[in-house]
Amino acid sequence: MQNRNLLLILAVLIIAGAVYFMTAEQQKKDQDIKMGVILGFTGPIESLTPGMADSAELAFAEVSESGALLGGAKITPLRADSTCVDAAAATAAAERLITSDNVAGIMGADCSGVTTAVANNVAVPNGVVMVSPSATSPALTTIDDKGYFFRTAPSDARQGEVLAAVLKDRGISEVAVTYTNNDYGKGFADAFVAAFEAAGGSVSVTTSHEEGKGDYAAEVGALAASGSDTLVVLGYSDGGGRGIIQASLDADSFQQFAVGDGMISQALIDGISGDLTGLIGTLPGSDAAGAKMFLDLAASKGKDGDGPYRAESYDAAALMMLAMQAGGNAERETVAKNLMAVANAPGTEIFPGELAKGLKILADGGQVNYQGATNVELTDVGEAAGSYKELEVKNNKFETVSIR
Amino acid sequence: MGGFENSLNALVLLANFVLVPALAYGSQLALGAVGVTLIFGILRFANFAHGDTMAFGTMVTIFCTWALQSAGISAGPLPTALLALPVGILATIALVLLTDRFVFRFYRKRRSPPVIYIVASVGVMFMLNGLVRLLIGPDDRKFTDGERFVISAREFKQSTGLAEGLSIQTTQALTIGVAILAVALLFWFLQKTRTGKSMRAFSDNEDLALLCGIDPDRVVRVAWILAAVLAVLAGVLYGLDKSFKPFIYFNLLLPFFAAAILGGIGQPVGAIVGGYIVAFTEVTATYAYKQLAVYLLPSGWVPDGLLQFLSTDYKFAISFIILVLVLLIRPTGIFRGRVL
Numbered sequence: 001m002q003n004r005n006l007l008l009i010l011a012v013l014i015i016a017g018a019v020y021f022m023t024a025e026q027q028k029k030d031q032d033i034k035m036g037v038i039l040g041f042t043g044p045i046e047s048l049t050p051g052m053a054d055s056a057e058l059a060f061a062e063v064s065e066s067g068a069l070l071g072g073a074k075i076t077p078l079r080a081d082s083t084c085v086d087a088a089a090a091t092a093a094a095e096r097l098i099t100s101d102n103v104a105g106i107m108g109a110d111c112s113g114v115t116t117a118v119a120n121n122v123a124v125p126n127g128v129v130m131v132s133p134s135a136t137s138p139a140l141t142t143i144d145d146k147g148y149f150f151r152t153a154p155s156d157a158r159q160g161e162v163l164a165a166v167l168k169d170r171g172i173s174e175v176a177v178t179y180t181n182n183d184y185g186k187g188f189a190d191a192f193v194a195a196f197e198a199a200g201g202s203v204s205v206t207t208s209h210e211e212g213k214g215d216y217a218a219e220v221g222a223l224a225a226s227g228s229d230t231l232v233v234l235g236y237s238d239g240g241g242r243g244i245i246q247a248s249l250d251a252d253s254f255q256q257f258a259v260g261d262g263m264i265s266q267a268l269i270d271g272i273s274g275d276l277t278g279l280i281g282t283l284p285g286s287d288a289a290g291a292k293m294f295l296d297l298a299a300s301k302g303k304d305g306d307g308p309y310r311a312e313s314y315d316a317a318a319l320m321m322l323a324m325q326a327g328g329n330a331e332r333e334t335v336a337k338n339l340m341a342v343a344n345a346p347g348t349e350i351f352p353g354e355l356a357k358g359l360k361i362l363a364d365g366g367q368v369n370y371q372g373a374t375n376v377e378l379t380d381v382g383e384a385a386g387s388y389k390e391l392e393v394k395n396n397k398f399e400t401v402s403i404r
Numbered sequence: 405m406g407g408f409e410n411s412l413n414a415l416v417l418l419a420n421f422v423l424v425p426a427l428a429y430g431s432q433l434a435l436g437a438v439g440v441t442l443i444f445g446i447l448r449f450a451n452f453a454h455g456d457t458m459a460f461g462t463m464v465t466i467f468c469t470w471a472l473q474s475a476g477i478s479a480g481p482l483p484t485a486l487l488a489l490p491v492g493i494l495a496t497i498a499l500v501l502l503t504d505r506f507v508f509r510f511y512r513k514r515r516s517p518p519v520i521y522i523v524a525s526v527g528v529m530f531m532l533n534g535l536v537r538l539l540i541g542p543d544d545r546k547f548t549d550g551e552r553f554v555i556s557a558r559e560f561k562q563s564t565g566l567a568e569g570l571s572i573q574t575t576q577a578l579t580i581g582v583a584i585l586a587v588a589l590l591f592w593f594l595q596k597t598r599t600g601k602s603m604r605a606f607s608d609n610e611d612l613a614l615l616c617g618i619d620p621d622r623v624v625r626v627a628w629i630l631a632a633v634l635a636v637l638a639g640v641l642y643g644l645d646k647s648f649k650p651f652i653y654f655n656l657l658l659p660f661f662a663a664a665i666l667g668g669i670g671q672p673v674g675a676i677v678g679g680y681i682v683a684f685t686e687v688t689a690t691y692a693y694k695q696l697a698v699y700l701l702p703s704g705w706v707p708d709g710l711l712q713f714l715s716t717d718y719k720f721a722i723s724f725i726i727l728v729l730v731l732l733i734r735p736t737g738i739f740r741g742r743v744l
Contacts, residue, residue, distance in 0.1 A: 042542075181717070205710060207715070207716075212544075212649065212651065213652070214642070214646030215425075215646040217421070218421075218690050219716045221421040221692065222690070222691065222692035222715075222716060224695065225695040225696075225711070226694065226710065227694070238544075250557070250571055251421070251569070252557030252558045252561065252569045271546075273552055
């Protein structure tokens with residue numbers, strides 16, 4: 001009796017497996033193009049990533065519904081977890097997407113360290129294009145990417161300059177700096193310190209902090225010993241950066257905080273007990289025509305497009321599909337070869353919600369200059385040139401003060 | 405006048421960044437280390453599952469706190485978690501008694517050597533580790549509510565007119581208070597009650613205690629119950645003061661053992677002293693003394709550096725150093741405990 005039951009279960013499993021694989025085969029024939037979305041769905045920026053993934057999938061869905069891609073191909077986005085901090089986990093996730101799911105391109109990864117690891121270990125060796133919406137480390141400018149790595153977010157070398165200028169313009173001339181101990185934090189801090197000192201400011205102390213500690217009072221004690229009134233925190237809103245600010249407020253150690261893009265999140269304001277009014281920060285973004293169109297597009301699909309790196313995510317996804325169309329097929333090599341051409345002039349300017357129009361122009365042999373939600377303009381190494389929003393906390397919300 | 409004010413400022417600075425945090429952290433370590441040392445004294449093995457027992461109890465307390473919060477019940481200025489604490493303690497007592505019944509009793513009956521116990525406790529540790537992550541997840545949880553400060557830095561500055569502020573958080577005051585109370589009760593229990601005395605007898609000489617008619621099962625049971633109560637207290641206080649994250653609780657095992665061994669393992673007094681020594685060493689070795697120098701030294705003498713002995717990133721290494729030094733130089737610890 002027992003044996004018969006076992007056999008029955010085994011038979012059902014085999015049939016189910018066969019059906020699954022057959023449908024998988026079937027889908028392939030229907031010109032189903034798989035695209036990877038690798039973001040840190042768990043880890044220190046987990047509150048940011050769902051909005052980013054939604055935005056990328058918005059672009060995929062727009063293209064699928066238009067029926068204009070390669071004669072009606074559909075895009076299936078596949079999500080994978082980069083964890084933001086664990087390079088081994090991110091590499092494994094990318095490996096799976098590339099070798100077993102056979103994706104045509106990857107939207108991601110998010111944090112600079114894991115992005116570098118995935119690009120060097122998996123994407124570039126396998127000839128798969130990665131377009132990161134948010135990896136901003138200056139180090140990524142010079143990796144040996146063989147033309148497979150792009151980013152719609154600008155390098156922090158630029159953000160460091162902007163943040164330094166913001167502080168100088170507000171009359172702040174001496175700061176203490178703490179950064180999260182990884183590629184993003186280190187690169188950003190180096191750029192900021194260099195720019196701030198070049199502008200005549202002085203940096204009293206620069207220290208790193210580790211993620212995932214219970215208590216940051218000791219770190220703040222060391223920073224406060226510098227005697228500076230302003231603390232620059234280049235970390236993460238769900239991680240050590242928040243801990244540092246909380247501990248500083250508890251000890252009443254600093255009068256003014258300035259933060260980088262990784263800290264700009266409503267979760268920062270909500271997660272801290274104490275008043276953050278007056279906290280200033282920078283975030284890649286612009287008041288380009290496309291930004292407004294993207295917000296409207298997202299709203300019409302029931303999503304919120306207003307958040308860190310959501311517009312960049314949409315653009316990253318859109319660029320890869322336009323590149324496929326320009327080359328006439330969904331091969332990995334095609335995406336790599338045509339991405340720069342569709343991103344930059346010459347050609348018809350394409351904005352969010354107009355992907356179908358862009359695809360048609362390309363199908364007819366024309367050229368497009370994708371502007372997207374962030375005024376995409378890729379430099380010769382394939383990264384966004386970048387404009388930044390200067391933000392300030394007012395009434396428990398980040399508000400845009402100006403665009404730089 | 406300036407000199408007097410400067411020394412006052414220096415004093416407040418030290419109190420704020422060294423004394424208060426180290427006292428609170430030391431209390432949490434002491435509670436945890438006493439639990440480790442009790443189990444070692446009675447059951448004669450190093451319980452590696454202690455950190456995760458702590459995480460389990462804290463997790464139950466957090467769930468219960470959430471339930472209370474959503475029911476609108478609070479403890480006024482004190483954290484709601486205090487009301488939830490008994491539930492966490494009861495659940496943890498049940499848990500440790502169950503693991504003893506189904507894991508450790510088996511080895512006790514066979515009179516297994518201590519190393520087998522240790523490996524078994526590592527197994528229990530991994531199981532609890534997984535259980536906690538399964539139930540509450542691996543993330544950071546803050547469950548502190550109520551009044552945040554007894555004295556806030558800003559108020560202190562305004563009322564005293566000093567440049568430096570002293571902040572004492574409610575959770576820090578609570579930690580120190582509860583730790584003193586718990587330790588006092590524990591010693592009263594061990595010194596004055598019949599059960600406590602039989603436990604000490606059992607710890608000193610097991611065979612002699614058995615000859616005198618002491619029930620070994622009862623002694624073991626009481627030891628587990630005490631360890632569970634202390635673990636949950638330490639865990640909840642640590643979580644209130646800092647935050648709850650399963651991985652950090654697992655990591656606390658190292659300072660616990662450093663404290664217990666430094667004080668002399670098997671000696672409750674030693675564990676408490678050891679806890680405070682480890683905490684104070686960690687805090688004083690990683691604090692930057694520059695501001696202190698600014699207050700105390702003539703202006704020309706103040707150095708440019710931060711005057712920091714070790715970067716705060718190396719905080720954890722200090723427990724290791726203490727552990728290694730004690731094992732090398734005086735393996736029995738300060739109060740002449742057993743050799744591990």
